Amino acid sequence: MSPRPLRLRKISNPPVISGLKPYGTVKNSVKTETVFLHLEEYEALRLCDHEMLNHTQAASMMAVSRPTLTRIYSRARRKIAEALVIGKQIIIEGGKIYFDSEWYSCEICGCYFNNPDKQVKKILCPLCKSQNTISADIDNLK
Amino acid sequence: MKVAITSKGNSLDDKLDERFGRCSYFVVYDTETKGTEFIPNPNKDAREGAGPASVQLVASRDVQKIISGEFGMKIKSILDSLKIQMVVIKDPEKTVNEIIRMFN
Numbered sequence: 001m002s003p004r005p006l007r008l009r010k011i012s013n014p015p016v017i018s019g020l021k022p023y024g025t026v027k028n029s030v031k032t033e034t035v036f037l038h039l040e041e042y043e044a045l046r047l048c049d050h051e052m053l054n055h056t057q058a059a060s061m062m063a064v065s066r067p068t069l070t071r072i073y074s075r076a077r078r079k080i081a082e083a084l085v086i087g088k089q090i091i092i093e094g095g096k097i098y099f100d101s102e103w104y105s106c107e108i109c110g111c112y113f114n115n116p117d118k119q120v121k122k123i124l125c126p127l128c129k130s131q132n133t134i135s136a137d138i139d140n141l142k
Numbered sequence: 143m144k145v146a147i148t149s150k151g152n153s154l155d156d157k158l159d160e161r162f163g164r165c166s167y168f169v170v171y172d173t174e175t176k177g178t179e180f181i182p183n184p185n186k187d188a189r190e191g192a193g194p195a196s197v198q199l200v201a202s203r204d205v206q207k208i209i210s211g212e213f214g215m216k217i218k219s220i221l222d223s224l225k226i227q228m229v230v231i232k233d234p235e236k237t238v239n240e241i242i243r244m245f246n
Contacts, residue, residue: 014223099222109244112230114222126207126229127244 006096009040009072010063014099019091020083035083038095041076048073107132145171145245146200147238148210152180154239158231160211163192169238170203173245179203193217201226209241 019037040062047058059069083090101114106125113126123133148165150156159165168181181199185192193214200208201224208221209229221228231241 098219100219101222110232112232114218114228126227127209127231127241 007064007068009043009095009097010061010100011039011043011097012061012100012102013043013046015039015042015046015092018093019089021089022083022087033086033088035079035088035090036094037076037079037090037092039092039097040072040095041079042092043097044069044073045076045080102135104133104135106130107134143173143207144203144205145173145207145209146203146205147171147241148208149180149238152182154178154242155237157234158209158211158236158238158241160234162208162210162213162217163196164188165196165210168196168200170200170205171242171245178242194220197221197224 043062044058047053047061048055051058053061055069055073056066058073059066062069062072064072080090082088103112103114104123105112106128108130109125109128111125111127115123124131125133147169148159148162149167149169150159150165152167154169156167159167164186165183166186168183170179170181171177181203183196184199185195188195193216197217197220205226207227207229209231211231211234213221213228213230218228
């Protein structure tokens with residue numbers, strides 16, 4: 001019997017780099033070895049250790065269960081530790097994921113829109129340019 | 143910046159098409175030159191895969207925003223990775239001209 005299919009993990013912020021390389025006195029044989037950090041593991045690490053969310057909150061952000069999130073997170077830490085201790089390079093790629101951004105609605109013209117560029121903090125309505133925008137859950141509208 | 147609007151016909155007085163993948167026409171509006179371009183949608187009667195095919199068509203015109211009445215399940219993740227903004231207008235009576243005027 002084949003195992004149960006994995007639930008897709010939601011990634012709300014793609015990484016700004018595609019990996020890290022070690023420098024300094026590392027034996028040349030190890031230098032080319034690579035640890036592949038999956039995008040879902042990167043996201044779990046970002047939510048738990050950078051945004052300082054607890055595992056329950058991070059799990060709901062990634063649309064998986066709390067135990068699953070903890071498993072992804074512990075895998076991420078094991079890989080980072082391996083890269084750090086042995087001196088391997090890290091490449092962030094792969095994983096069962098989909099990208100998602102948050103939805104907002106405008107209180108003036110009543111339209112709904114998402115914000116694909118996370119760097120923009122101040123959210124303006126794309127149509128009427130008003131600042132009266134509120135976070136919306138578009139799944140409740142359909 | 144270029145904006146794509148889904149339209150039910152090929153004139154500015156036609157109404158916004160509520161569907162993205164199977165809309166009749168795409169209107170590409172350039173906010174700098176104020177020019178519009180009407181593109182008939184070849185995926186109008188496609189049985190499946192109309193959404194991703196339409197995204198490809200619109201993305202080839204370098205648009206940064208897409209305005210429509212609804213977006214299907216498959217499209218959101220593609221547009222997110224292409225960094226194209228989706229704008230949903232829940233008013234089927236709005237014409238293309240009215241939407242373009244909101245940009246000025």
